[in-house]
Amino acid sequence: MTTDRNINQLAPDQERRRPFFSLRYKMLVYFGLLFTVSLVVMELVSLFGAPYTDYEGEFYYQQNDIFRSLDYVADAKKEYLVSLIKELKNNIMALAKSEILRDDGSKLSALFGEFTASGMQGGALWGAIRKEESFKAIIAQMNLLKSQYKMYEEIEIADIETGIVIASTDNDDFGENVFEKYAFMASRENGNLSKISFDKMENNFNLHLTEPVLDIKTDDAGENQIILVLIAHVNSNAVIYPLLHTGRGLNKTGEVVLVDSDARIIAPLKYKLPNGFTAPLGYKIKAKPAIMGTSGEEGITVSDDYRGEPVLAAYRHILISPDIEWGMVVKIDKSEAFAPLYQRLEAVTYVGSIGLMVTLLLAWFLAYRMSTPLMALSRAAGKVERGEMNARVESTGSIETHTLASAFNSMIAKVNLRRMELEDMVFKRTAELQSVITDLEREIAERMQMGKALHKSEERFRSIFNNSNDAIFIIEPREDKIIEVNPKACGMLGYSREELLSVPMSAIHPQEAEKLRNFAKNVFKEGEGWTDELTCRSKNGDSLPAEISASTLETEGKAFMIALVRDITERKKAEEALKRKTGLVNLxxxxxxxxxxxxxxxxxxxxxxxxxxxxxxxxxxxxxxxxxxxxxxxxxxxxxxxxxxxxxxxxxxxxxxxxxxxxxxx
Incomplete structure (x- = not known):
């Protein structure tokens, strides 16, 4: 039969075997859960918004910003394409209706009929045609239009009755029959000659513009009959490729996809298909944005593209002519669109993990302070029950534990006063030493932890410093000295590290030394700074345009300036080239x-x-x-x-x- 004494002896052992039910463990769990849940809820609210409020979250606002940008790009490219084709069509229409072409065209058509009626054919026929002033005038008009608009590959005029080409900017086309050569001329019987046609030939799509040329004279009914047909062949690459490869707002993964009414691509895709092959022209796309664009809809959506990659897309329906409808999709990968938020989430997770560790350490410390007096009182009571009358409880902690301990000690003092006094002195001295030892151990642990953190921080800084894509300088501006540089700085300026450390900072910026000194003063005053452009001189004397961002760095009680220098030579060249091209386009x-x-x-x-x-x-x-x-x-x-x-x-x-x-x- 188990006695009360046996039960009390087993209690401490059971408590040691069940640590997860202790007050300390519970406080650690509760504090950890409270911190984790709070951090997760705050981050979820920040990213996805708060219910029943007007705040929608960073994901919503970021997505709306991307959609606005895609909408703007899609509208601009659609407007550019429609207006360009309309302008090309209007030019051909104006040429067909011009008095010069109608007058000379009537003459040339009549001469062609006379020559062919007389049996003239072959080289003799075309030699006679080329000598006519009306032919020369027509060719001059077509060559003038072609020279003004480089997008026209060829302009030709054919007889409406026979389909024979009687004038062309390409001499090889004389005598060809356009009714047999071009499928888009099959509708001539319906009188539909003023139109835009689009077809695929070999590995390319071709755009054709046709306009009827009316006789300058009227018939018996008082009407002008169609005597010729004017055909212009447009370089589709010159029309479509600028649409795909120019403009801002698409970033790195952005793409413009053009499809016909059957969702078949009419321009090369930027990426390969999921099977690793390049899609040929005419490949049918089954992605949702392309299908919606070809069906006459316009809008924005989040969907998978032809690669199966999630994208944010703006789709547009483009009506080229009553017979030609295109769909356009302007898209950007979802991973790139939300990259800043993903990076922020990673940073929050990293910082939150550190915060959780700190919270658990604080919870452990509080639990330790709260549970230590209670555990001490429990142990002392067990000792007294087993006959160990020298057991004592330290009067520390809260008022309640202090009162309980005092009552317990007073009760034991009445039984053995002198023994209590002696044991109390020993206990107090031991407790003081234990406290000192505990504090010393804690300080040693903290110092070791700080040393490890400092070492990791130094290794991380050194790795970032040596592997940065930007040139990094650590400078003492007051002494005009370069203290340290990374390999990128040496490569950019053409020095070895030892050479660069021996060069004064003013020698790197000889023409802007005063500007550099003022910049350094401002950095030390504000803690950081940035300058648009500063010229750096390399070892071989070349001047490199650069932009600089800097902040202060304190080490060993001394303040330095750490500067990140980026070579913007290529960017300047690109800006100048863009400026020249923009001026020429405007002209x-x-x-x-x-x-x-x-x-x-x-x-x-x-x-x-x-x-x-x-x-x-x-x-x-x-x-x-x-x-x-x-x-x-x-x-x-x-x-x-x-x-x-x-x-x-x-x-x-x-x-x-x-x-x-x-x-x-x-």
Whole structure:
């Protein structure tokens, strides 16, 4: 039979065998769960919003920002494509309706009928046609339009009755039958000749513009009959490729996908298919955004693309003509769109783990302080029950534990006062020593932990310092000394590390030494700083444009400046190239717009001449016409800012008609 004494003897052992039921363990669990749940809830609210409030969360706002950007890019590219094709179509329509083409076209059509009726054919027929003034005038008009718009690959005119090409910018096409050569001409019987056609030939898609040319004379019914058909073949690459590969807002993974009404691609894709192969032109895409765009819908969505990759996409429906409908998808990978939030989540997880460790340490400390007096009292009571009258309880902790311990000690003191006094002295001394030892052990542990953390921090800093893609300098600006550099800095400036450490900082920035000193003062004042552009001189004397961000660094009681320097040479070159290209595009747009608004060819050429002189900064400009003997014929079209200065040049030039290989005056 188990006695009470046996039960009390077993109690401490059972308590040691069941540590998970102790007060300390429970406090650790409760504090850890409280911290973890609080951190998770706060981060979830920050990322996904709070219910019943107007705050939607960072994911929602980031997604909306990406959608707005994609919407803007999609609208801009759609507007560019539609307006460009409309402009090309209007040019062909204007040419077909021009008095020159109708008049000369009527003459040429009549001559073609006469020549063929007389039995003339082959080289004799086309030789006779080429000699006609009406043919020369038509070819001049078509060549002028083709030279103004580089997107036209070829312009040709065919007889409406026979389909025979009687004038073309490509000499190889004379005599071909367009009704047999081009499938898009099959609808001529319905009188539908003013249209846009799009078809696939070999490994490319071709865009064709057709317009009827009416007879200058009317028939018995008072109507102008169609005598010719004007056909323009457009370089689809020149139209579509700028749409795919220009513009901002698509970042690294962004892409523009163009499909026809059957969701088949009409331009190369940026990525390969999931099977590793490159999709050929005409490949049918089954992705949701492309299908919605071809079905006439416009909007934004989150879906998988042709690779099966989740993307954010804006889709548009593009009506090229009543017979041609395209779909356009502007998309960006979801992983890139939300990359900043994913990085932030990783950082929060890392910091939260550290915070959880600190919280658990604090919980353990509090649990230790609270449970230690109770455990001591329990142990002392067990000893007294077993007859150990020298058991005592230290009067520490809260008021309640202190009162209980005092009562317990007072009760034992009445039984054995002298023994209690002696044991109390020994116990107090032992407790003091134990406290000192505990504090010393804690301090040693903390110092060891700090040393490990410092060592890890130094290793991490050294790794980042040596492997950074930016040049890093640690500088003492007051002494004009470079204290330390990373390999990227040595490679950028062409020095070895030892050479660079011996070079004064002012020698790296000889032309901007004062600016560098002021920048350093501001960094020490504000704690950090950034400058748009500062020129660095390399070892071989080259000047490198760079941008610098810096902050202060304190070590061994001394303050230094740590500067991150990025070479922006390529970026400057790209900006200059973009500026030149933008200027040229603006010039072409201004010339095109002004020429289209001109009432005649001379006025159009004069406008083009003025625009080109303004763009190039020329004080003098003169337009020549090229005849069929390759002779430059001077016109009356001039641009002269200072007539008196260029009088002699003007007099000489207007009477000279140089041939091929002969230089112009001046």
């Amino acid at each position: 072409l747009q201004e010339v095109t717009s002004a020429a289209n608004n001109s009432s005649n060819v001379d006025e159009a050429i004069q406008v083009c001449l003025d625009k080109v002189c303004d763009y190039a900064g020329w004080e003098l400009g003169h337009a020549y016409m090229l005849d069929f003997e390759d002779t430059l014929i001077p016109t009356q079209l001039w641009r002269i800012d200072d007539p008196y200065r260029f009088k002699a040049f003007y007099e000489v030039t207007k009477s000279i008609a140089p041939t091929q290989g002969v230089g112009l005056p001046g």
